[in-house]
Amino acid sequence: MKTSETTFPITEVREQFPALKRTYQGKPVAYFDGPGGSQVVKRAITAIAGYMENGGANLHGTFPSSWETEEIxxxxxxxxxxxxxxxxxxxxFGANMTTLTIAIANALGKQFEAGDEIVVTEMDHRANVDPWLLMAKDRGLTVRWIKVDTESLTLDLSDLEETINKKTxxxxxxxxxxxxxxxVDLNPVVERAKRVGALVAADAVHAAPHIPIDRDRQGIDILLCSAYKFFGPHVGIAAIKEDVFKKLEPYKLVPAPSYYPDKLETGTQNHEGIAxxxxxxxxxxxxxxGDTRRERILSGLEKIEGYENNLAARLREGLAALDKVTLFEADHSVPKTPTIAFQVAGIAPEEVCRIMAEQHSIFVASGHFYxxxxxxxxxxxKSGGWIRAGLAPYNTFEEVERFIKAVSEL
Incomplete structure (x- = not known):
């Protein structure tokens, strides 16, 4: 779907993000650091402040602020x-995706035995790798890796039958x-996992702001994401299939609930964030x-995805035209989020980001991003990682041109 600024309500969108009013070095800030955490929409800020101003409370009380917290x-x-x-x-809900994954991995590991196998990938953020590796080490499990094809920047599924096997x-x-x-093309991985009776744990932190998600239709058992990547507060989210959730035995305090989903929500939650x-x-x-909120979400995501992809196409085109810029991306046949990783020859990624901020008021980050x-x-x-430019629905074509021009001046 193609969505341009003439059909996408960009002015209306930008009015909903107070952070866009910020200036730095006398210029309006352009935020290209969305993959590390998006800016927060005004209605979420209002809800957070409103909860705190109205009087917060813990759960299971016999007074209004407690009932209201439970309702929120x-x-x-x-x-x-x-x-x-x-x-x-x-x-x-939990502190973040990483904390939730560690808790889930520890709980799920109680169901496994030495000699069982788990599979992780070389492409993933370490939050969907290390919790499982730590659990595997504690339980004596074998770990197998789905490798990345460094040429295509996609997963190499050529050994899938061996990697995901009857022990997985x-x-x-x-x-x-x-x-x-x-x-990622989930279908072959999920189909193979289901054929051998393995669970699928999916990290949707980066995907959630950009593409529609349907956990059950996608064959996922354990799905994790974080609200601060889709214009909300710092709260982690786990969505675990009921039959899997029932069997989980997370570490918890003795008086804490033993029923799901509460048994995973250890301690007092971030109620104002949840609001x-x-x-x-x-x-x-x-x-x-659409008639339902689900329908409206999917329809809205389609419009946002179209607009972001148009922005990303222009940014990729502009950067690819610069001789000293190297892009790290899959080819045109592979769908991508509006996230562009690159390096500039002769300049360390961190220095590029510093110059972008100090001279152009463009906020963009560098590193390996876990x-x-x-x-x-x-x-x-060894060369400082990537420079990662991530686009959001509040970015504009003018900001993209400004970004390209700033890089060209390097």
């Missing part, structure tokens, strides 16, 4: 259900690369049409 959490889980295509009793209990895979933007989740999700729905295995395979860690 319930409404947030309904919104997540519509966003991810899951039941509300399958949704749990879990496959951990990301929906999209947070470093180079490749959207901002529903407004963040409804930002997507505000662009869409996709450190992929960075090692591409041999870019």
């Amino acid at each position: 959490i319930a409404e947030a889980k309904k919104a997540v259900g519509d966003f991810l295509g899951v039941q509300i009793n399958e949704v749990a 209990k879990l496959v951990a895979i990301g929906l999209a690369s947070n470093a180079v933007g490749t959207i 901002g989740i529903r407004p963040a999700i409804e930002f997507f729905a505000s662009f869409g049409g 996709a450190s295995t992929l960075a090692d395979r591409l041999d870019i860690n």
Whole structure:
């Protein structure tokens, strides 16, 4: 779908993000660091502040602020259900995706035995790798890796039959690369996992702001994402299939609930942050049409995806035309998020980012972004990693041209 500034309500969108009013070095800031954390939509900020101003409380009390907190959490889980295509009793909140994954891995590991196998990939953010590796080490499991094809920047599935075999209990895979933007073809991996009876744990942190997600239709058992990547607060989200959730035995305090999803939500949650989740999700729905919120979310995401992809196409085109710029991306046949990784010959990535901020008021980040295995395979860690430009629906074509011009002046 092609969506330009003439058909996408960019002015209306930008009015909803207070951070866009910021200036630095006398110029308006252009945010290209969305993959590291998006700016927060005004309605989420209002909800967070409103909760705190109205009097917060812990759960299970016999007074209004406690009831209201429980209702806010319930409404947030309904919104997540519509966003991810899951039941509300399958949704749990936590500090962040990493913390939740560590807790889930420790709980799930109790069901495995020495000699069982798990599978991780070389493309993933380490938050969907290391928790499983640590659990495997503790339980005496064998770890197998789905390798990355360093030429195509896609997963190499040529050895899938051997990698995912009858001993495999879990496959951990990301929906999209947070470093180079490749959207992963899940189907062959999920089909093979299901054929051998393995669970699928999917990292949707980078994918959630950009592409529609339907956990059950995609064959995922454990799905994780974070609201701060899709215009909301710093709250981690886990959506675990009911039959899997029932069997989980997370570490918890003795008096804490033993029923799901509460048993995964250890300690007092970030109630004010949770208050901002529903407004963040409804930002997507505000662009869409349909009879249900789920329909409006999917329709809104389609419009956003079209607009972002147009921006990304222009940014890729502009950077590719510069002699000293090297892009790290899959070819045109591979779908990608609007995330562009590159290097500039002769200038360290961190220095590029410093110049972009100080001279052009463009905020963009460098490093390996915890996709450190992929960075090692591409041999870019020794040169400072990538410069990663990520686009969001509040970015404009003018900002993209400004970005290209700033890089060309290097």
